[in-house]
Amino acid sequence: MSSTVFFAVIAAAVLHATWNALVKSGSDKTLGMSAVIIGHLPFALVCIPFVPFPSSESYPFMLGSVVLHAGYQYFLLQSYKVGDLTQVYPIARGTAPLLVAFFSVFVLSVELSSMELIAIVVIGVGILSLTLVKRGDGQRNPQAVVFALVTSCFIASYSMVDGLGARAAGTALGFYSWLSMANAFIMITYVLVVQPKVLRQLATSHRQIFFIAGGASFVAYAIVTWAFTQAPIALVTALRETSIVFALLIGVFFLKERVDLVKVFSTMTTLLGAILLRFAK
Numbered sequence: 001m002s003s004t005v006f007f008a009v010i011a012a013a014v015l016h017a018t019w020n021a022l023v024k025s026g027s028d029k030t031l032g033m034s035a036v037i038i039g040h041l042p043f044a045l046v047c048i049p050f051v052p053f054p055s056s057e058s059y060p061f062m063l064g065s066v067v068l069h070a071g072y073q074y075f076l077l078q079s080y081k082v083g084d085l086t087q088v089y090p091i092a093r094g095t096a097p098l099l100v101a102f103f104s105v106f107v108l109s110v111e112l113s114s115m116e117l118i119a120i121v122v123i124g125v126g127i128l129s130l131t132l133v134k135r136g137d138g139q140r141n142p143q144a145v146v147f148a149l150v151t152s153c154f155i156a157s158y159s160m161v162d163g164l165g166a167r168a169a170g171t172a173l174g175f176y177s178w179l180s181m182a183n184a185f186i187m188i189t190y191v192l193v194v195q196p197k198v199l200r201q202l203a204t205s206h207r208q209i210f211f212i213a214g215g216a217s218f219v220a221y222a223i224v225t226w227a228f229t230q231a232p233i234a235l236v237t238a239l240r241e242t243s244i245v246f247a248l249l250i251g252v253f254f255l256k257e258r259v260d261l262v263k264v265f266s267t268m269t270t271l272l273g274a275i276l277l278r279f280a281k
Contacts, residue, residue, distance in 0.1 A: 001231045001239075006278055009227050009236055013243035015220035019213040020243075021250040023080060030191070032213070033077045034198050035206055037187040039214015040180040047177040047222075054169035054178060061165025062175065065158050066182045072154035073187070075147055083144025090244040090266060091148035092155065094127030097238035099156035104234040112234060119276035120238040126269030127244050129262060159237045163228035172226040180218060235277060242274045 023032035054062070079088040101120045104110040112120075162179070169175035191198040202210050227236045245267050251257040 001235055001277070001280075005227050005230045005236070006239065008223050009239045010242065010274075012220040012223040012227075013240055014246050015216040015223075016240070017243040017246035017250060019216040019220070020247060021255065022209060022213040022216075030077060030195055031198050031201055031206060032209065033073060034187055034191050034195075035202055035209040036213045036217045037073060038184050038191075038202060039210045040218045041184040041214075042211075043215060043218040044177040044180040044184070047173055048181075051174040051177060052171040054171055054175045058165045058169035058175055061161050061168060062179055062182070065161045065165060065179055066186065068154055068158035068161060069179075069183050070186055072151060072158060073183075075151040075154060079144055079147040079151055082147065088144055088148045090127045090247065091145060092151040093241040093244060094124055095149060095152035096155040096159060097234065097241055098124040099153070100159050100237045101234040103156070103160055104232065110232055110234065112232060113280055115276060115280035116232075116235060119273050119280055120234060121273075122276060123238045123241055123270050123273030126266050126271075126273055127241060129266045129269065156237075159228075160233060162225055163233035163236070166225045166228050172229050173222055176222050176225040239274060239277055242270055244270050 019036055023036060076092060079092060097120050101112070101117065105112060105117075162176075166172040166175045188199070224236060224240055248263055248267055
């Protein structure tokens, strides 16, 4: 992985942790998630006239990705309703690199070096150690863990599909822009049925979240989608999950969530994995 791709994905990780924190910190999680997903729309509309149209070979991947992203968004939302950011976010992201690496090596026959595989496992172990974290009141929270692990399965699935789709499309940004539009329209339909007042709130009191969180999310995954075309999907997925470090810092210092030795261990282990991945050959 080149230095350009490495640092671009790190920047995407910061942005990803930021929009997750904005969703978690809001009192209405459906409103927050809707602001992020529908907030992709203006950015996608700006990009589309300036990028090539995706090739037809990518259409099946795009359709599959729309379904997988919808499942991811639903279960992430349920996770945030019952768990802390510093518990839910890392668990939701932790299993994904391991699943993607397994699929890449044993199904797609992607060749990864021993050091790259070790780095992926170290990152996964570091993040998954947070399954031991207790919630804010000091109690275990198995419901949040279950929702977060299901979310992780969707993350692994859409990562593989998006990576393969972006490569087939011949344009990473074109593929993601059209995908973002489809996801936004699905979210609009969902909130119209479930919580119609959300759209009015997005246009009035929550315009900042709409643009800031939506913009951060769009740029973050646009970078990741591009990175999928520049490096092995398993490596990009693993590196992206270092966003756990930034999510933990935001959760502790801004959301006032509790910190303990498990979270510190997880952070240090994840950083070690990122360092190993950076220098792996």
